Amino acid sequence: MKRRLEELEELKKLGINPYPYEYPVNAYSDEILRNFRDEDPPMNVSIAGRIMSIRRMGKATFSHIQDSRGKIQIYFKKDVLGEKYDILKLLDIGDIIGVKGEVFRTRTGEVTVKVDDYQILAKSIRPLPVVKEKIDEHGNRIVYDPFTDKEMRYRQRYVDLIVNPEVKQVFIKRAKIISTIREILDSHGYIEVETPILQPVYGGATARPFVTHHNALDMDLYLRIADELYLKRLIVGGFDGVYEIGKDFRNEGMDRMHNPEFTMLELYVAYKDYNWMMEFTENLIYNVCLRVNGTSKIKFGDNEIDLTPPWKRVPMFELLKQYTGENLEGKSEDELRAIARRLNVDVSSKIGVGKIIDEIFSELVQPNLIQPTFVIDYPIEMSPLAKRHRSKPHLVERFEVIISGMEVCNAFSELNDPIDQRYRFEEQARLRAQGDEEAMTIDEDFIRALEYGMPPTAGLGIGIDRLVMILTNQKTIRDVILFPHMRPEK
RNA sequence: GCACCACUAGCUCAACUGGUAGAGCAACGGACUCUUAAUCCGUGGGUUCCGGGUUCGAGUCCCGGGUGGUGCACCA
Numbered sequence A: 001m002k003r004r005l006e007e008l009e010e011l012k013k014l015g016i017n018p019y020p021y022e023y024p025v026n027a028y029s030d031e032i033l034r035n036f037r038d039e040d041p042p043m044n045v046s047i048a049g050r051i052m053s054i055r056r057m058g059k060a061t062f063s064h065i066q067d068s069r070g071k072i073q074i075y076f077k078k079d080v081l082g083e084k085y086d087i088l089k090l091l092d093i094g095d096i097i098g099v100k101g102e103v104f105r106t107r108t109g110e111v112t113v114k115v116d117d118y119q120i121l122a123k124s125i126r127p128l129p130v131v132k133e134k135i136d137e138h139g140n141r142i143v144y145d146p147f148t149d150k151e152m153r154y155r156q157r158y159v160d161l162i163v164n165p166e167v168k169q170v171f172i173k174r175a176k177i178i179s180t181i182r183e184i185l186d187s188h189g190y191i192e193v194e195t196p197i198l199q200p201v202y203g204g205a206t207a208r209p210f211v212t213h214h215n216a217l218d219m220d221l222y223l224r225i226a227d228e229l230y231l232k233r234l235i236v237g238g239f240d241g242v243y244e245i246g247k248d249f250r251n252e253g254m255d256r257m258h259n260p261e262f263t264m265l266e267l268y269v270a271y272k273d274y275n276w277m278m279e280f281t282e283n284l285i286y287n288v289c290l291r292v293n294g295t296s297k298i299k300f301g302d303n304e305i306d307l308t309p310p311w312k313r314v315p316m317f318e319l320l321k322q323y324t325g326e327n328l329e330g331k332s333e334d335e336l337r338a339i340a341r342r343l344n345v346d347v348s349s350k351i352g353v354g355k356i357i358d359e360i361f362s363e364l365v366q367p368n369l370i371q372p373t374f375v376i377d378y379p380i381e382m383s384p385l386a387k388r389h390r391s392k393p394h395l396v397e398r399f400e401v402i403i404s405g406m407e408v409c410n411a412f413s414e415l416n417d418p419i420d421q422r423y424r425f426e427e428q429a430r431l432r433a434q435g436d437e438e439a440m441t442i443d444e445d446f447i448r449a450l451e452y453g454m455p456p457t458a459g460l461g462i463g464i465d466r467l468v469m470i471l472t473n474q475k476t477i478r479d480v481i482l483f484p485h486m487r488p489e490k
Numbered sequence B: 001g002c003a004c005c006a007c008u009a010g011c012u013c014a015a016c017u018g019g020u021a022g023a024g025c026a027a028c029g030g031a032c033u034c035u036u037a038a039u040c041c042g043u044g045g046g047u048u049c050c051g052g053g054u055u056c057g058a059g060u061c062c063c064g065g066g067u068g069g070u071g072c073a074c075c076a
Helices: A002-013 A029-035 A083-090 A150-155 A157-163 A165-187 A228-236 A274-293 A316-324 A333-342 A353-364 A418-434 A444-452 A464-472
Strands: A044-057 A060-067 A070-077 A096-105 A111-122 A132-135 A141-144 A211-214 A219-223 A241-249 A261-270 A297-300 A303-306 A312-315 A373-379 A395-403 A406-413 A457-463
Touching: A002 A083, A029 A044, A029 A060, A029 A070, A029 A111, A044 A070, A044 A111, A070 A083, A150 A157, A157 A165, A165 A241, A165 A261, A165 A274, A165 A464, A228 A241, A228 A261, A228 A444, A228 A457, A261 A274, A261 A464, A274 A373, A274 A395, A274 A406, A274 A457, A274 A464, A297 A464, A312 A316, A316 A353, A316 A373, A333 A353, A353 A373, A406 A464, A418 A444, A457 A464
Parallel strands: A070 A111, A312 A373
Antiparallel strands: A044 A060, A044 A096, A060 A070, A096 A111, A132 A141, A211 A219, A241 A261, A261 A457, A297 A303, A373 A395, A395 A406, A406 A457
């Protein structure tokens, strides 16, 4: 770095501003490579990018520069550039330059820009990890000494993005996934809304919140753990379909599937139930995958996953029976604890019936569900916002979508009976008193809204990060979040 | 929060049972006007994550701490 600061000073002494204001770009690496024809008249281009390699050979120098679209070789010649050629020695890998020149094909066949003139656009004073690569005879990219240090890749994502082009592709695809979801939802006439992230009462999920403080009001506020209760208020307010794509925050552990802040899509549609929502969900995800990947059969880890609808719909208790050999339906808390012991599943003494079942399910059933599966009809105790099942009163009309063992969606026929809702909240309060810190707190204003009357409604939540993981074949959530949460350095 | 593993030059990695810390790339100097992991000659580069301890001697062994990874716990 010291050496580069000296170069910076030398440039300034020569009257060259190493940080100029703009540069007229009229072409990109990928277009130039794609459009070049040997028989066409020579084409002049003006491109800008970062120097990724330099091969100096006395009075001629080859270099590759990388722009937003890819890389292209450039060729400097002493007899073309004269004195300006000598300034090249002050350039380094990592510097950003603009070059103008004619496109030609080298003797070895690579389409290259022969530089008539160049300009330094930003001097890099911190050395970039140098990744060397070669394209083999099959067109495969072989990388030597790849930049792999996970900690540095996540902390200095900018470096990761410069040096590892496949990382950039994941995030471009992520953007496309989200914009495609928007297009589809908008085309159905659903209204995108924004609801509070700072909430006086948090709800809509069972999780521990982040707490912050509002100074002027001298009160604690919570970062939302879900959008649910506000979006349902909007259904009460007369919207037929609303959705929100935004960050939720949960004060829980971090691992391959969890980041403390994550992106969630929630959608609520009036006059529909969870059966309708299942069909909607499988079509949504199928179409997003088609548009983004061009196919509905994708690889995830060692598995091939087929997202073509219809997806299997299986009641939760049926899956439990299938994978554990035990019938858990209608069992008391004591009986469930005994079964858990028999199945070698550890359950905390603080949790109730719903969570014991959930525990057994996530340990013994969920990892086996690789192809997209609607798990339907959950016990009422673990779903305080869902409507009671129309024919089985101890269950609710709820589904989750499991893909590759990962929970990607959660949805219900929404509970719109204000009396039942109050009763369910009170049950949660009882669990909380028992020591379940994640049980929900009662939201009086939400109940008041239901008291005015909410139409029958279907609601859906999709974990966007996890969906992106599946559609881009990434095994950890950190690889689909640009700046995953990290402990502070030092 | 717990367990296991990792941390050595800018990057990727070596260093046997404890015995002078090394290579490739990058950097620096030189040669070279079609190279492409350019090549050839030469040079410099280290708080071995941090702090203690054991030892004549610690990158290596022990204790404590940090960060990361993986798993568990926790997690609509």
